[in-house]
Amino acid sequence: MPAIVGPVAINSVGGGVLNFGDSFYISPKSASKTSAGSGALNTGNFIITNNGLSATNTIDPDVNDQDIVGNS
Template identity: 75%
Template sequence: MPSIVGPIKINSVGGGVINFGDAFYLSPKSTSKTNAGSGSLNTGDFINTNNGFSSTNPFDPDVNDQNVAGNA
């Protein structure tokens, strides 16, 4: 069913979906890549990690890992 939307002012959007009117299917899409060494993404209380030698290679030769295209 059609809707009527009045004046709108959006100052900023930090992620998420803004929808006005009718919508059958909303599917927000995003991708990200994180490079981290061993034991670096642990969360919680009283964490004890013992790492002898940790090396992270942040270089990615294939460039595209997970493409977001179209409405699929």
């Protein structure tokens, strides 16, 4: 549905999608990867994590997980 958008001032966008009017398909413009060891990303009030030995494999043989080339 067409939209009429008045004056807009955007001071900063710290991630996410900013969309005005119609859109059929919105895709991400950035991609990231996080590697963390055992028990590293736990959240909560009372966490007890018992880890004997933790090793995180950060080897990525396929290199590209989510291509953003040509997605402008």
